[in-house]
Amino acid sequence: MKIIIEENYEKMSRVAANILLGKMYQNKRVNLAITAGSTPVKMYEYLVADTKNKPYFDNVHYYNFDEIPFKQKQGYGVTMTNLNTLFFQPAEIPESHIHPLDENNYQSQDKRVEQDGGLDLILLGIGTDGHYCGNLPGTTKFENLTSYVGEDATEHMKDILLSEVGGDENERPDFYVTMVPKSVMQAKEIVLFATGRKKAIIIKRAFFGPVTNEIPASLLQTHPNVTIVLDQEAASKLY
Amino acid sequence: MKIIIEENYEKMSRVAANILLGKMYQNKRVNLAITAGSTPVKMYEYLVADTKNKPYFDNVHYYNFDEIPFKQKQGYGVTMTNLNTLFFQPAEIPESHIHPLDENNYQSQDKRVEQDGGLDLILLGIGTDGHYCGNLPGTTKFENLTSYVGEDATEHMKDILLSEVGGDENERPDFYVTMVPKSVMQAKEIVLFATGRKKAIIIKRAFFGPVTNEIPASLLQTHPNVTIVLDQEAASKLY
Amino acid sequence: MKIIIEENYEKMSRVAANILLGKMYQNKRVNLAITAGSTPVKMYEYLVADTKNKPYFDNVHYYNFDEIPFKQKQGYGVTMTNLNTLFFQPAEIPESHIHPLDENNYQSQDKRVEQDGGLDLILLGIGTDGHYCGNLPGTTKFENLTSYVGEDATEHMKDILLSEVGGDENERPDFYVTMVPKSVMQAKEIVLFATGRKKAIIIKRAFFGPVTNEIPASLLQTHPNVTIVLDQEAASKLY
Amino acid sequence: MKIIIEENYEKMSRVAANILLGKMYQNKRVNLAITAGSTPVKMYEYLVADTKNKPYFDNVHYYNFDEIPFKQKQGYGVTMTNLNTLFFQPAEIPESHIHPLDENNYQSQDKRVEQDGGLDLILLGIGTDGHYCGNLPGTTKFENLTSYVGEDATEHMKDILLSEVGGDENERPDFYVTMVPKSVMQAKEIVLFATGRKKAIIIKRAFFGPVTNEIPASLLQTHPNVTIVLDQEAASKLY
Numbered sequence: 001m002k003i004i005i006e007e008n009y010e011k012m013s014r015v016a017a018n019i020l021l022g023k024m025y026q027n028k029r030v031n032l033a034i035t036a037g038s039t040p041v042k043m044y045e046y047l048v049a050d051t052k053n054k055p056y057f058d059n060v061h062y063y064n065f066d067e068i069p070f071k072q073k074q075g076y077g078v079t080m081t082n083l084n085t086l087f088f089q090p091a092e093i094p095e096s097h098i099h100p101l102d103e104n105n106y107q108s109q110d111k112r113v114e115q116d117g118g119l120d121l122i123l124l125g126i127g128t129d130g131h132y133c134g135n136l137p138g139t140t141k142f143e144n145l146t147s148y149v150g151e152d153a154t155e156h157m158k159d160i161l162l163s164e165v166g167g168d169e170n171e172r173p174d175f176y177v178t179m180v181p182k183s184v185m186q187a188k189e190i191v192l193f194a195t196g197r198k199k200a201i202i203i204k205r206a207f208f209g210p211v212t213n214e215i216p217a218s219l220l221q222t223h224p225n226v227t228i229v230l231d232q233e234a235a236s237k238l239y
Numbered sequence: 240m241k242i243i244i245e246e247n248y249e250k251m252s253r254v255a256a257n258i259l260l261g262k263m264y265q266n267k268r269v270n271l272a273i274t275a276g277s278t279p280v281k282m283y284e285y286l287v288a289d290t291k292n293k294p295y296f297d298n299v300h301y302y303n304f305d306e307i308p309f310k311q312k313q314g315y316g317v318t319m320t321n322l323n324t325l326f327f328q329p330a331e332i333p334e335s336h337i338h339p340l341d342e343n344n345y346q347s348q349d350k351r352v353e354q355d356g357g358l359d360l361i362l363l364g365i366g367t368d369g370h371y372c373g374n375l376p377g378t379t380k381f382e383n384l385t386s387y388v389g390e391d392a393t394e395h396m397k398d399i400l401l402s403e404v405g406g407d408e409n410e411r412p413d414f415y416v417t418m419v420p421k422s423v424m425q426a427k428e429i430v431l432f433a434t435g436r437k438k439a440i441i442i443k444r445a446f447f448g449p450v451t452n453e454i455p456a457s458l459l460q461t462h463p464n465v466t467i468v469l470d471q472e473a474a475s476k477l478y
Numbered sequence: 479m480k481i482i483i484e485e486n487y488e489k490m491s492r493v494a495a496n497i498l499l500g501k502m503y504q505n506k507r508v509n510l511a512i513t514a515g516s517t518p519v520k521m522y523e524y525l526v527a528d529t530k531n532k533p534y535f536d537n538v539h540y541y542n543f544d545e546i547p548f549k550q551k552q553g554y555g556v557t558m559t560n561l562n563t564l565f566f567q568p569a570e571i572p573e574s575h576i577h578p579l580d581e582n583n584y585q586s587q588d589k590r591v592e593q594d595g596g597l598d599l600i601l602l603g604i605g606t607d608g609h610y611c612g613n614l615p616g617t618t619k620f621e622n623l624t625s626y627v628g629e630d631a632t633e634h635m636k637d638i639l640l641s642e643v644g645g646d647e648n649e650r651p652d653f654y655v656t657m658v659p660k661s662v663m664q665a666k667e668i669v670l671f672a673t674g675r676k677k678a679i680i681i682k683r684a685f686f687g688p689v690t691n692e693i694p695a696s697l698l699q700t701h702p703n704v705t706i707v708l709d710q711e712a713a714s715k716l717y
Numbered sequence: 718m719k720i721i722i723e724e725n726y727e728k729m730s731r732v733a734a735n736i737l738l739g740k741m742y743q744n745k746r747v748n749l750a751i752t753a754g755s756t757p758v759k760m761y762e763y764l765v766a767d768t769k770n771k772p773y774f775d776n777v778h779y780y781n782f783d784e785i786p787f788k789q790k791q792g793y794g795v796t797m798t799n800l801n802t803l804f805f806q807p808a809e810i811p812e813s814h815i816h817p818l819d820e821n822n823y824q825s826q827d828k829r830v831e832q833d834g835g836l837d838l839i840l841l842g843i844g845t846d847g848h849y850c851g852n853l854p855g856t857t858k859f860e861n862l863t864s865y866v867g868e869d870a871t872e873h874m875k876d877i878l879l880s881e882v883g884g885d886e887n888e889r890p891d892f893y894v895t896m897v898p899k900s901v902m903q904a905k906e907i908v909l910f911a912t913g914r915k916k917a918i919i920i921k922r923a924f925f926g927p928v929t930n931e932i933p934a935s936l937l938q939t940h941p942n943v944t945i946v947l948d949q950e951a952a953s954k955l956y
Binding site: 240241242243244254257258260261262264265266289295298464465466 | 479480481482483493496497499500501503504505528534537703704705
């Protein structure tokens with residue numbers, strides 16, 4: 001486990017972008033699974049600038065690792081919509097290089113990724129409850145494969161699903177799909193990044209405490225090639 | 240996770256030997272952690288024949304991953320004594336290529352292995368209780384580093400220690416040392432092998448059941464590069 | 479460059495088989511380019527025994543690296559016919575795992591191999607003139623891509639082509655196709671093996687002499703991961 | 718071979734820095750051989766900013782690949798003096814992470830690098846004559862190991878040596894030492910970068926023409942993992 005601590009969110013985001021770029025400058029197909037959300041906003045600004053109109057990155061393929069469908073709206077769900085806005089559209093990534101996971105293909109996700117050569121890197125955020133991808137405590141277990149998580153998976157799941165679609169009851173889905181701990185652990189490299197004081201306690205618990213399903217991210221500390229990228233606030237409980 | 244099933248103990252042992260040999264034919268330093276015990280007896284017969292007097296294997300270094308000291312006898316403990324008998328002496332491996340773990344150096348084991356370039360492969364057996372190395376249920380946890388396990392670690396530990404030194408009360412040690420789940424998971428490749436009907440149930444539980452500290456080997460199913468080598472009897476509960 | 483010297487042809491063949499097996503025991507697609515001819519006869523005997531009816535090798539894909547078409551006979555040329563006889567048929571390799579190179583697809587060979595993930599290993603023999611694959615002195619150059627070599631490429635090419643089809647004038651082709659030095663150098667690992675006193679001088683010249691197009695195999699000594707497997711006779715000029 | 722073309726010197730330098738950084742963010746020892754000279758000036762400005770006071774880069778080790786000693790001045794020669802000024806001192810790289818090649822240790826250079834785990838990446842510039850490191854046409858051959866090149870190696874070598882020490886006759890050495898084509902080819906990855914119109918013709922000849930000792934860099938086109946980073950002027954003869 002390598003720990004990288006940077007002064008602030010901007011520098012932390014720059015390092016995360018650099019780690020991804022480092023993988024991308026290769027003379028072979030590179031498969032990256034990347035995260036939506038708020039943590040990566042700045043990182044995608046950097047990546048858009050560094051990858052737009054760069055034909056030499058035509059070896060790079062992108063995967064989302066979870067998806068929350070809208071109940072009524074057609075097309076992409078919450079995750080892919082967010083990735084499109086933050087990165088795929090501004091960076092002009094061709095569709096043939098984007099491999100969406102969704103409710104129709106989640107059962108073949110692990111097999112498809114393996115046939116594509118496996119993930120060279122998966123970039124993860126972390127929630128204050130220790131979740132990553134859609135692995136909220138109580139929803140998936142270390143031994144599962146890419147899964148369907150229903151609205152009754154945990155007590156508050158309906159609220160969570162409502163919140164994910166912006167509070168619009170008409171669009172609240174009954175479920176989401178997600179790559180799970182074992183799928184994530186198959187990646188050749190795992191990078192997890194976090195920003196801000198509110199992540200400080202979970203970072204300490206997940207990476208310097210017990211490995212337990214109650215803190216899904218805790219399993220990641222056992223991966224042979226995992227890097228944690230933090231700003232000083234997120235690292236503030238470590239030392 | 241790759242599952243290899245062979246007809247019988249001899250063929251299973253030949254495959255295990257071949258996997259090790261496959262790592263050894265490289266033009267760089269190769270670090271192997273290997274297991275003592277009864278399962279590997281035949282495999283070491285093959286390996287002795289294939290490695291003795293082969294100067295082209297001077298790139299290979301060997302590590303033991305646990306050690307049970309004798310109480311009174313000087314020198315190597317139970318594990319290294321066994322490895323010497325089964326492999327190092329008949330294969331005439333030079334001492335400079337053998338890196339013993341013992342009670343004096345266990346605290347620096349993980350760091351030393353990392354500085355040597357990491358383990359290219361660790362070969363493990365499995366107990367009917369799901370243990371590997373000295374990771375018996377209740378002795379170590381997924382998040383530990385290479386550890387000292389005292390005679391009071393579990394209810395039956397004194398009996399286990401006595402059994403390990405052949406029932407000689409004078410030699411019963413108060414403890415042993417062992418690489419732990421997280422140390423093992425750092426290896427680039429993990430191979431676990433098992434023979435016989437008595438291992439059939441634990442193989443199913445460890446690799447097709449929940450990841451839990453109660454079955455220490457269950458964690459290994461999440462490693463990105465793990466191979467399970469079985470004879471038909473050990474595999475008899477899988478299908 | 480790693481040099482492996484074994485006592486005799488049988489042991490040399492066993493080591494060559496072991497190196498291939500070592501690559502094959504992986505939990506990912508493995509691409510092997512393998513050689514036809516007389517040197518590998520014994521090695522394929524071993525490999526057939528070790529791979530036939532082994533479902534755990536369903537990750538392995540095979541490539542030939544040159545082809546000499548028959549003038550009239552339909553179907554496979556000299557190389558694939560030989561590989562079928564020595565290995566693919568007795569080992570019952572499914573057709574979907576065999577990727578023939580021939581006169582119709584040679585121009586896309588390098589691109590196809592790259593899209594398949596590249597060659598994990600290419601196994602080569604060597605001629606007394608320093609050729610490997612169809613890279614006879616004077617036919618291809620270090621900088622070419624997979625090539626068509628016509629009957630007028632060198633003075634004796636018509637005779638060579640005649641000899642390759644067993645002296646049958648009706649079947650003598652006008653050309654052959656071959657992967658070339660640069661294609662071969664793209665492999666992650668190169669293994670070249672040789673047997674017998676008649677190969678001793680070329681082994682010394684190719685791997686311990688100048689890198690020159692006059693000895694096509696001489697380029698291979700610069701590859702970062704190349705292993706030369708010899709019996710004592712083939713190694714007899716080295717020391 | 719991957720070709721990366723950027724608009725101008727600054728962007729080309731940023732990409733070269735990013736490729737190096739990409740290697741450095743690893744949880745293992747990383748060995749980089751890096752170039753002195755004028756091409757890397759901007760790249761080192763970026764690297765100094767990105768590596769200074771970053772304890773998470775304590776896994777990175779640096780190697781020079783040639784050295785031109787001063788005749789009288791004690792201490793480092795031309796290359797290490799230049800690397801110290803451009804990078805090691807401003808980035809505050811600790812001495813224990815710098816592994817100088819010089820006239821006293823050049824004969825063991827290839828062995829030492831191998832024992833350190835090999836070079837993860839070597840970054841090269843190129844001269845208008847196709848040289849890299851100290852491999853000027855006529856001085857070294859593809860098959861050599863790290864070499865001593867005397868003042869009589871080529872017709873103009875005395876002038877070249879004089880020019881390298883800034884035209885000071887008192888400091889003109891009789892020789893230099895250099896890693897050679899075969900040493901360089903052993904690196905896991907080769908990156909060569911070039912800037913400006915005056916490099917355009919040699920870039921075309923070296924990477925899209927014959928592999929010949931007359932253009933030492935031409936051999937690099939056969940390496941399985943080589944990246945050429947150019948600004949538009951240096952790439953202007955390619956398309």
